[in-house]
Amino acid sequence: MKFIKERLEYLFSSTKGLVLVAISMISLVTAIWGTLSGPMVEWGVRDFTVRLLGMKLDPFFREGRIIMLYHTIAMAVIAIEVYLMTSIIPMKKSQKWTINATVTVGYLSSMIFGLGFAYFGRNWILHGLFLFGLSLMFFTGLLLAVALWPWNKAYRVSSPEYAHTKSGVDLERVAFFTMVVAALGSSLFGAVAGAYFGNGFETFLAENTVRFAHKTPLQLGIIGHLHIMLTLIAVAITLIVGRWLDFKGIYHKIAMPLMISGTIVITLGVWMVVPFELIAHIIIYVGSTLIMLAALMLVIYGWRKLIRERLNELGIKKAGFFRGLKALLHDPLKFGALWQMVFMNFTVSGVGIFMAVKLDEIFRVWPWREERVTLTGHWHVLAALIATIILMYYADLVGLKGKLRQWFGWILIIGSDIAFAGATIYSLKRLFINPYYQEPLVSKIFLFMDIGLAAVLVILALLLLWRLFDLFKGEGVWRREKENPEVEVAKTSTVAE
Amino acid sequence: MRRAVLVIIAVSLMLMGCAHQPQKWDHPTIKRIETGVDPNSWALVPAGQFFMGQFRNLNHLKNIDYDYEIMVTDVTNAQYAQYLNQALAEGKIKVEGNDVKGYYPGEEFTGYRHERKIGPGYYLYYALERPGSRIKFDGKTFTVDQGFENHPVTMVTWFGARGYCQFYGWRLPTEAEWEKAARGTEDFRAYPWGNEITPHHANYDLSNKELRKILGTKHGITTPVGFFNGRKYGDFQTEDAKSPYGLYDMAGNVWQWVADKHERMSDRFMKGGSWMDYDIYLRIWAYNSSLPWNYYINVGFRCVRDVKENPLDTQEKKPGEVEN
Structure with a gap:
C-alpha cells in the first residue's frame, strides 16, 4: 500500500510528477490516435486499433471527433504549462495546490470523457463530463489570474536586472498575467460559439469555411478562438523558457513590454475578427510582430548566454565564429x-x-x-x-x-x-x-x-x-x-x- | 559538425532531385479496360425531399420539386473529344495555342474581397498538351490517347464543363441535385452506396496501389467510368458501388464541377472527391472549390437534363450531330 501511496503522491503532488503524468497521457493518446490516420490506414493499423478498442468511427461525426481530440490534447498541454508556471512564478503554496489540483482534474476529465464520447459511442453523460473538465480548466484560469495578480506588493522585483516598473511591478509577471487573462477571454470566445454548434451538433472545421465569402459571427468566433488559443500557448511556453534560461538584463527589459503589448494587441485583434474582420487582420499582424520581437530578444539573450557559459566552462576568454558555434551547440x-x-x-x-x-x-x-x-x-x-x-x-x-x-x-x-x-x-x-x-x-x-x-x-x-x-x-x-x-x-x- | 553539414547537403540534393519534372507531355497510353457501364445512359431522379449535407435534422431537409435526369457516369474523354469536334465544326469554340476556348456571357461582380471579375468573353475550356491531358489536337481533329477513351475527362475547366452540357441542351447539376442523386431519399448515408468505404468501393488514395497493377501505371490515375460495379478485374474484386439511382463514380475517381454560383464568390464548387484524395473527401457532403478557369488532373463533371413532359418535344442535340 505504501508502495502505491508514495508513487501516487509523487505523481500527483510534485510539479515534476504532474508534468510526467500529463506528458504520458499526451503520449498515450498520440500513440493510439496516431494509428487512425496517415500511413497507418494503408498498413491496416487503423482497422486493428478500431477493432481492438471497440472504437466507433462514424463518417458523419469525424469533424466533431477531431475537435474533441484537439481539445483533449490542448488541455493536457495547458496543464503542463500551468504546472510549470505555478512552480516558477512566486505565489502562495495554497494557491499553487488549488490551481494544480483543479487543472489536473480538469484536463483528465476532459481528456478521458471527451475521447470516450467522441470515439466510443457518443454517450451524452460522457459529453457532460467532458464539459465539466473544460469548465474546471476555465476555473483554473481564474484562480491563476488571481494568484498572478502583478500589483500585489509581495511580488515586487527583487533584482534590478529583471524588467519592472518604477514602483517595482514585475513585468514578466504582468506578461504571464496578461496571457492568462487573454486566454480566459479567448476561451469564452470559443465556448459561446462552441456551445451553439455543439448543442445543435453541427460541428465544422474552421479550415473548411476559409473560402466562404460570408461567415457567420459564430463561425468567425471559432476561427478566432483556435488561432488565439494556440498563440497564447506559444506565448506561455516562450515566457516559461525565458525563466528556465533566467532571462534578464537589457533583452528582458525590451522583451517584456513587447510581449505584454503584443499579447494585448493580438488578442484584441482576434476578438475584433467578428465585428471588423478586415481591420482585425492588420491589428493581428501588429500584435504578432510585437510577440515575435519579444521571442527574438529571448533567442538572442539565450544563445549569447549559452555560448558565454560554455566558453567560461572551458576557460576560453575569446573565441572565433566556429568555437562560438560549437559552444552554442554544446x-x-x-x-x-x-x-x-x-x-x-x-x-x-x-x-x-x-x-x-x-x-x-x-x-x-x-x-x-x-x-x-x-x-x-x-x-x-x-x-x-x-x-x-x-x-x-x-x-x-x-x-x-x-x-x-x-x-x-x-x-x-x-x-x-x-x-x-x-x-x-x-x-x-x-x-x-x-x-x-x-x-x-x-x-x-x-x-x-x-x-x-x-x-x-x-x-x-x-x-x-x-x-x-x-x-x-x-x-x-x-x-x-x-x-x-x-x-x-x-x-x-x-x-x- | 562536418558530418551534419554533409547530411544536410545530401538531403537537399535528394529533394532537389525529386523536384525534377519533364517539360514535354508525351501522351502515354494504357490498356483499355471495359467496365460494361454505358457512359451515354441517364438515370431518373424523381421530385421529392431529401436530407442535404452532413447533419440529419429538419434544417437540412430540402425539396427538389421536379424530376430530372442525371448522367450515370462522368463525361468521358471520348465524349468530350466528340463534343470538341462538333463544337469546333460549328464555330462554338476556338483553339489558341494549347488552349481550347469558348464563350461565357460573364456574371455580376460585386468587388468583394477575393472576388474576381468575370466579364463576357472567351475562357479556357480545355487545356491541351499539359501533363495529364488525354485529348490531343492535330490542327483539325481532337482525339483521345489510347486506353483513356472511357476514362472521365479531366483538365476541363468549369467553363468547359458548362459549355459541354449547354451544347447538348443540358446543364451542370446544382449542388442539391448532385447530392440528391448521390444519396437518394431512403436513408441518410455518407457514401453513395452506404456508410462503409474500402479500396474496393472507389478510386481514392487508399485504392491507388491496387489499381496501379490493373491499369499498368507507375502512379495513381483515373479509372474507366463505372469501374466499381461489382466486376472482377484480374484479382481485384470491386464492390457494386452505385448510388440509389444507379449512378457510378459519385465518390472518387474525379471531382465533379457543379453549377452553383455563390454570392460574392468566384470559386465554383466540386463534389465527390477523386483518386488523389482521402476517404473523408468522398463523403457526399464534402466539397472542393476553385476558380472557374482552372483545370486539374483530377476534376471532371457530369450533366443533368430536365425531364420533358413530351419526349418528342425536345431541343436537345444528339452527341455526334453537327449543325450546318
Whole structure:
C-alpha cells in the first residue's frame, strides 16, 4: 500500500510528477490516435486499433471527433504549462495546490470523457463530463489570474536586472498575467460559439469555411478562438523558457513590454475578427510582430548566454565564429528550445506571411483542398514545435546528462525538424512541381516525415519507459524528484509565504 | 559538425532531385479496360425531399420539386473529344495555342474581397498538351490517347464543363441535385452506396496501389467510368458501388464541377472527391472549390437534363450531330 501511496503522491503532488503524468497521457493518446490516420490506414493499423478498442468511427461525426481530440490534447498541454508556471512564478503554496489540483482534474476529465464520447459511442453523460473538465480548466484560469495578480506588493522585483516598473511591478509577471487573462477571454470566445454548434451538433472545421465569402459571427468566433488559443500557448511556453534560461538584463527589459503589448494587441485583434474582420487582420499582424520581437530578444539573450557559459566552462576568454558555434551547440536541449522558435519562422510564420502576401496570386488559384492542406499543416507544425520545446524542458528537468542528453536533444531537434520541414514542403508542393508528377516527390517527403516523427516518438517512448521502470525502484529518480518537487529556476521576485 | 553539414547537403540534393519534372507531355497510353457501364445512359431522379449535407435534422431537409435526369457516369474523354469536334465544326469554340476556348456571357461582380471579375468573353475550356491531358489536337481533329477513351475527362475547366452540357441542351447539376442523386431519399448515408468505404468501393488514395497493377501505371490515375460495379478485374474484386439511382463514380475517381454560383464568390464548387484524395473527401457532403478557369488532373463533371413532359418535344442535340 505504501508502495502505491508514495508513487501516487509523487505523481500527483510534485510539479515534476504532474508534468510526467500529463506528458504520458499526451503520449498515450498520440500513440493510439496516431494509428487512425496517415500511413497507418494503408498498413491496416487503423482497422486493428478500431477493432481492438471497440472504437466507433462514424463518417458523419469525424469533424466533431477531431475537435474533441484537439481539445483533449490542448488541455493536457495547458496543464503542463500551468504546472510549470505555478512552480516558477512566486505565489502562495495554497494557491499553487488549488490551481494544480483543479487543472489536473480538469484536463483528465476532459481528456478521458471527451475521447470516450467522441470515439466510443457518443454517450451524452460522457459529453457532460467532458464539459465539466473544460469548465474546471476555465476555473483554473481564474484562480491563476488571481494568484498572478502583478500589483500585489509581495511580488515586487527583487533584482534590478529583471524588467519592472518604477514602483517595482514585475513585468514578466504582468506578461504571464496578461496571457492568462487573454486566454480566459479567448476561451469564452470559443465556448459561446462552441456551445451553439455543439448543442445543435453541427460541428465544422474552421479550415473548411476559409473560402466562404460570408461567415457567420459564430463561425468567425471559432476561427478566432483556435488561432488565439494556440498563440497564447506559444506565448506561455516562450515566457516559461525565458525563466528556465533566467532571462534578464537589457533583452528582458525590451522583451517584456513587447510581449505584454503584443499579447494585448493580438488578442484584441482576434476578438475584433467578428465585428471588423478586415481591420482585425492588420491589428493581428501588429500584435504578432510585437510577440515575435519579444521571442527574438529571448533567442538572442539565450544563445549569447549559452555560448558565454560554455566558453567560461572551458576557460576560453575569446573565441572565433566556429568555437562560438560549437559552444552554442554544446547543450542541445537549451539550444534546441530556442532553435525551435527560430525554425518556427520558416515553417509557420514565414509560410503564413507568404500565404497572406500571395493569397490571390497563388493559393486561391489552387483548389481549396490544397489551400486547406497548407492551413492545417502550418498549425499542426506550430503545435508540434511547442510540444518539442516542452519535451526539451522536461528532459532538462529530469536531469538528462552527458551522452544521453546529447542523443535525446539532437534526435529531437533533427527528427522533428525533418518532419516539419517535410510537412511544409508537402503543403507547398504545388509551388515547384506539377501535380501530375508529384507522387514520387510526395512519397519521398512522407518517408522523411515518417522517419523524423518515428525518431521523435521512439526517443519519447524510451524516456517514458525509463520513467515507468524507474517508478518500480525503491530509490529511483522519482524519489529524488519527490523530495525536490519544484522546478529550480532563478525567480524574478521573492516568494511570498 | 562536418558530418551534419554533409547530411544536410545530401538531403537537399535528394529533394532537389525529386523536384525534377519533364517539360514535354508525351501522351502515354494504357490498356483499355471495359467496365460494361454505358457512359451515354441517364438515370431518373424523381421530385421529392431529401436530407442535404452532413447533419440529419429538419434544417437540412430540402425539396427538389421536379424530376430530372442525371448522367450515370462522368463525361468521358471520348465524349468530350466528340463534343470538341462538333463544337469546333460549328464555330462554338476556338483553339489558341494549347488552349481550347469558348464563350461565357460573364456574371455580376460585386468587388468583394477575393472576388474576381468575370466579364463576357472567351475562357479556357480545355487545356491541351499539359501533363495529364488525354485529348490531343492535330490542327483539325481532337482525339483521345489510347486506353483513356472511357476514362472521365479531366483538365476541363468549369467553363468547359458548362459549355459541354449547354451544347447538348443540358446543364451542370446544382449542388442539391448532385447530392440528391448521390444519396437518394431512403436513408441518410455518407457514401453513395452506404456508410462503409474500402479500396474496393472507389478510386481514392487508399485504392491507388491496387489499381496501379490493373491499369499498368507507375502512379495513381483515373479509372474507366463505372469501374466499381461489382466486376472482377484480374484479382481485384470491386464492390457494386452505385448510388440509389444507379449512378457510378459519385465518390472518387474525379471531382465533379457543379453549377452553383455563390454570392460574392468566384470559386465554383466540386463534389465527390477523386483518386488523389482521402476517404473523408468522398463523403457526399464534402466539397472542393476553385476558380472557374482552372483545370486539374483530377476534376471532371457530369450533366443533368430536365425531364420533358413530351419526349418528342425536345431541343436537345444528339452527341455526334453537327449543325450546318
